[in-house]
Amino acid sequence: MIRFQQNTRPRTDTPSHLFAIGQTVRMKSRTGLVQKTAELFEIKSRLPVKDGSPQYRIRSEQETYERVTTEDNLEPVDNPAVANNPAA
Numbered sequence: 001m002i003r004f005q006q007n008t009r010p011r012t013d014t015p016s017h018l019f020a021i022g023q024t025v026r027m028k029s030r031t032g033l034v035q036k037t038a039e040l041f042e043i044k045s046r047l048p049v050k051d052g053s054p055q056y057r058i059r060s061e062q063e064t065y066e067r068v069t070t071e072d073n074l075e076p077v078d079n080p081a082v083a084n085n086p087a088a
Contacts, residue, residue: 017046017054017071024077025058027069040077041067 019025023043039060047055053070 015049015052015054015071017056019043019046019056019071019074019076021045025074026077028073028075041074 021043025041025043026039027041039062041058041060043056044059044066045057047057047068049055050070053072055068055070056074057066057068058074059066
């Protein structure tokens with residue numbers, strides 16, 4: 001027999017999303033080196049947590065499709081103009 005507890009507290013151990021919809025981000029470098037052509041992505045939507053990391057649907061202006069990635073693969077872009085032109 002399964003018994004449900006009444007007045008239980010909601011789980012608070014689920015990580016919250018760090019990035020907002022519409023925010024510009026870039027994929028983290030897997031080698032630890034700065035990427036020369038860092039592609040920028042816009043957060044299109046927030047998705048449920050997977051393996052302890054929040055997920056996002058992202059899209060680049062250069063691509064015709066959207067990607068799904070976890071938060072640990074993304075980093076914020078402070079100034080998109082500088083990111084597009086590293087010499088600035």
